[in-house]
Amino acid sequence: MMELRRHIEILLLSNDCVIVPHLGGFMAHHIEARYDSTDGMLIPPLRTLGFNPQLSMSDSLLAQSYMDAYDISFPEAVKRIESEVHLLKQRLETEGSIELPDLGTLRVTPEGHYAFDPCSSGILTPSLYGFGAVEMPHLSNLKRQASAPLRTIELPTQPFGIIEPASARRTSKLATIMSHIDQRETPEEEKTISIKVSLLRNLAVTAVAAVALLLFARPVPQGESDVETTAQEASVMAVPEVSETEAPQLESILSSLESVSQKIQISNEEGVVPEAGSYTIVLAYSLPLENAKQFLADIKAKGARKAVLMTYKSENVIVYGSYATNSEAYSHLQELQANGSVSSGWIMQMN
Numbered sequence: 001m002m003e004l005r006r007h008i009e010i011l012l013l014s015n016d017c018v019i020v021p022h023l024g025g026f027m028a029h030h031i032e033a034r035y036d037s038t039d040g041m042l043i044p045p046l047r048t049l050g051f052n053p054q055l056s057m058s059d060s061l062l063a064q065s066y067m068d069a070y071d072i073s074f075p076e077a078v079k080r081i082e083s084e085v086h087l088l089k090q091r092l093e094t095e096g097s098i099e100l101p102d103l104g105t106l107r108v109t110p111e112g113h114y115a116f117d118p119c120s121s122g123i124l125t126p127s128l129y130g131f132g133a134v135e136m137p138h139l140s141n142l143k144r145q146a147s148a149p150l151r152t153i154e155l156p157t158q159p160f161g162i163i164e165p166a167s168a169r170r171t172s173k174l175a176t177i178m179s180h181i182d183q184r185e186t187p188e189e190e191k192t193i194s195i196k197v198s199l200l201r202n203l204a205v206t207a208v209a210a211v212a213l214l215l216f217a218r219p220v221p222q223g224e225s226d227v228e229t230t231a232q233e234a235s236v237m238a239v240p241e242v243s244e245t246e247a248p249q250l251e252s253i254l255s256s257l258e259s260v261s262q263k264i265q266i267s268n269e270e271g272v273v274p275e276a277g278s279y280t281i282v283l284a285y286s287l288p289l290e291n292a293k294q295f296l297a298d299i300k301a302k303g304a305r306k307a308v309l310m311t312y313k314s315e316n317v318i319v320y321g322s323y324a325t326n327s328e329a330y331s332h333l334q335e336l337q338a339n340g341s342v343s344s345g346w347i348m349q350m351n
Contacts, residue, residue: 007069018062021081021082022056023088026051029049042133051115279326279350280350281347285315287318302342
């Protein structure tokens with residue numbers, strides 16, 4: 001059981017969700033920095049842990065950790081996890097609760113459900129290591145302290161005979177002024193311009209459509225002089241009349257444009273690979289390549305068209321969408337589960 005706890009703690013260093021088969025899922029939540037007005041302390045950000053007993057379907061993440069740690073096969077890792085989960089459930093039935101060091105306490109409610117009380121100090125997070133609380137009294141408290149009577153402080157007197165020369169005082173003042181000037185003169189921050197890939201794609205499609213119109217445009221009648229043709233090109237272009245012989249040609253152009261618009265619509269329905277710092281929905285993690293492709297085809301057939309197979313930290317991962325916030329990604333996950341496209345998933349922030 002302690003081995004299971006250590007694997008969960010290590011996996012939570014780089015993942016926001018670890019599912020224990022036939023038990024539940026441990027999910028990490030980010031808590032922003034906050035101010036405690038009662039104690040006058042600024043509390044740093046931390047990651048706390050939650051538990052969802054409904055996430056009991058294996059995603060192979062925990063089994064992969066056992067395979068790497070003990071150099072065993074996948075079936076052996078699954079059997080080992082099932083054995084430890086069985087022992088943990090037996091202890092919960094007899095003792096009522098089990099403390100998982102550095103994670104929290106897992107207990108059984110009077111109704112027979114599993115509940116979890118996370119560790120108050122949060123779980124270990126390398127990016128938040130070294131952050132501590134900062135004492136920051138409220139402004140009203142500082143005003144009350146300023147209005148209090150001043151205390152008399154005896155300052156040590158400078159012995160006679162040690163007088164700073166005037167030239168040294170001028171030099172020190174000049175150095176102080178130059179230091180203030182250096183602090184004010186900060187270089188202007190570099191500005192970067194980012195262009196979305198979808199915008200470039202739409203511009204390319206527009207350019208292809210324009211070239212197609214130029215290639216299939218009505219030819220200029222022969223017999224006109226070059227001077228007249230040049231004058232007509234410099235002026236406003238006249239729209240030619242469509243004859244019966246030109247109708248099939250225009251229909252082919254319209255069908256080509258319609259196919260291009262359909263391709264644009266299909267490409268908009270396809271998924272994108274999430275960028276670093278964004279949030280995404282993880283539908284499967286650490287699967288063999290052939291199994292991952294089959295799983296991707298199944299969920300796309302059920303309606304999850306934006307699902308993408310990618311390689312993340314040398315593992316095959318199936319993700320869905322790229323979102324700016326955790327709450328936005330969670331709402332889309334609920335929509336997928338409500339539509340029946342997927343059965344489970346979790347939120348992960350890309351590193």
